[in-house]
Amino acid sequence: MNWGEFFAMNGYAWYIWGSYGMALLIFIIEIVMVRHRRALILQQLHLMRNAEDDMT
Amino acid sequence: MAINWFKYSSPSTFYGAAGKMVPWFAWSAAILFVVGLYIGFFVAPTDIQQSEAYRIMFIHVPASILSMFIYLVMAGYAALGLIFNTRLSSMMASALAPTGALLAFLSLWTGALWGKPMWGAWWVWDARLTSELILLFLYLGFIALHASIDDPRRADRASALLAIIGSVNVPIIYFSVQWWNTLHQGASVKFTGTSMHVAMQQGMYTMMMAVWLYAIAVSLLRVRCIILERECKAQWVSELAEVKR
Amino acid sequence: MLEISNLACSRGDHLLFSDLNFSLSAGELLQVQGANGSGKTSLLRTLCGFMMPVAGEIRWRGQNIRELGDAFYAEMIYLGHLNAIKDELNALENLRISAGLAGCKVNDKQVIAALRRMGLRGRETLPVKVLSQGQRRRVALARLLLSNAPLWILDEPLTALDVGAVGLMQELIGEHLVNNGMVIYTTHQPLEVVGVATRWLALS
């Protein structure tokens, strides 16, 4: 079996790769968003901590 | 000796435990994805009726089933939080919601892409697709309600009640949609379930496990963020290595 | 009668007060004091069961009010910042309904007597819309006269009242205490009831 034939999926390429592509996109977006959320809250916690250190 | 389960229901203990669990779930999800896709694309034979298009099933079915399952798990956590006033359960519920909503969306998207070559239309008012759409609405309602209440405790409790009402309603909605569908003799695809090839089944179950583990991993990551956001004034948070750095 | 032990309350994530202890028995008057935002209203709302305390217990006749539920509500009356009266209704209708919500069946004669006692003679059937702020507050306070609940919880009862009405309130509270009633209130105005030593509770 050659790769060209495999990717063509017997004419259903758009539908199949569209599905798996969207799945990949969603998983990546979700992970990026969660990581971003974590970075934001950690940054905020650093700020809070530094502010406390300045006071003491 | 009895295990003190309440120890694990304290956010500070769970934060660390979740951090340790995430890599395990994430890596096993990744491995299962690779295995599942290999079985799905290289081992499973071409279907006689649907040709290659049926291979969308390997992502569509897990996404659909898990989006429904996650809703029930979410409602369960929410109910625990409402009844026993355990904050961690409510946090888990709100951590699961976005993942469930994304999977519901994925299920609709892949359903449409599967429907086009099979039925000749992107969208068909099939009972299962319609129920999935309503499920997505229920998720969006939960997320919107939680987001629009400022007081976190009220947000948890109000959206918990909504999730419980939703989960009681899901069977009624599903039944009514099914009823409506048969009444109108709408399109309904039944995959040749009985004659499904063993490799197809294996591929689907592997992918289902993979998506499940992925969902656990990503919602654990999210609940860790939520714990930090909610507990930002607590002593133990400021003593964390990642905060001290 | 009313016992509060180790009570802690929070609004949002902000802890208002903790380890609050006091008790109130028949014939006693308690004034809750504290700066703005110290949690006076939150304390009163917690006593009403609107808010769940973070910690501690509130007991009425030895039983937790959460367990008592409706039985506790039958023995208390709460007057908040808001008057809980409808502009579209007249004083008589308003009072008849609020007495009904408090669980009492009253006739018009009793209602009119209560309104007259509050100095609203001749205003009984006017729509509340046309009454002044002080007069509306009087309509709200008239509920106290129609109830036989022993526990009064009053949040700023004196706002918008003139000197005469403040005197009247002192009189009413005095009568209630003589009849073995209990009153908890917050105020920024001095309120003195003849013959009763006011107890103070300071929130910081």
Next chain:
Amino acid sequence: MNKLSLIGLLSLVIRRDLVLAMRRRADVLTTLVFFVMVVSLFPLGVGPEMDMLRKMAPGVVWVAALLASMLSLGRMFSADYLDGTLEQMMLVPQSLSVLVLAKILAHWMVSGLPLVIMAPVLGLQFDMSAQALWVLIAALLLGTPILSMIGAVGAALTLGLRGGGALVSLLVLPLCIPVLVFGAGAVEAVVSGTSVSSHLSLLGALLVMALAFTPWVTALALRISME
């Protein structure tokens, strides 16, 4: 002083809400006019072919009723919330659930019942048969109280929130789908000559279930929202 019984409380609250609604007639009429307008605009959108209109009629009337009931949900608790009456209602010594039931019933009489009465007139615009009209009335009579009850839960959950109106629709509309399906289905069934009673009895079952649970759930939601 005498104690007020549960029935006494029920009738007191219903009478109060009806009097208040009568003194604010404009609000009630707005909902009804909205309902009539939405239904009347449909033929303008899809064209005047009678065959198609006859086929669409039950769905159109039901969707319009659903939207109209969403419109009136904001009124159910918010006025009482703003002037403090709701606080007093929470302290009612009989039962908050009964009080909530009374408010739901009053709300239905004011915003649901007029729709039921108006619906046959609108059905005539769509050339519905007399038999279909009767079934439409029966289905609306069974279905609109359910809309008020489910709506009450949503209204209680979104009490005092910004953007409450749009939010409450987002929460409540998906939960109303079964009512829509069985309600519109009953009328379609009579048109196509199949059994009507199964649809109506399913609606009836939903009504009984809603009647049993929603007052209690709404009371719980109010307690959550008032905290």
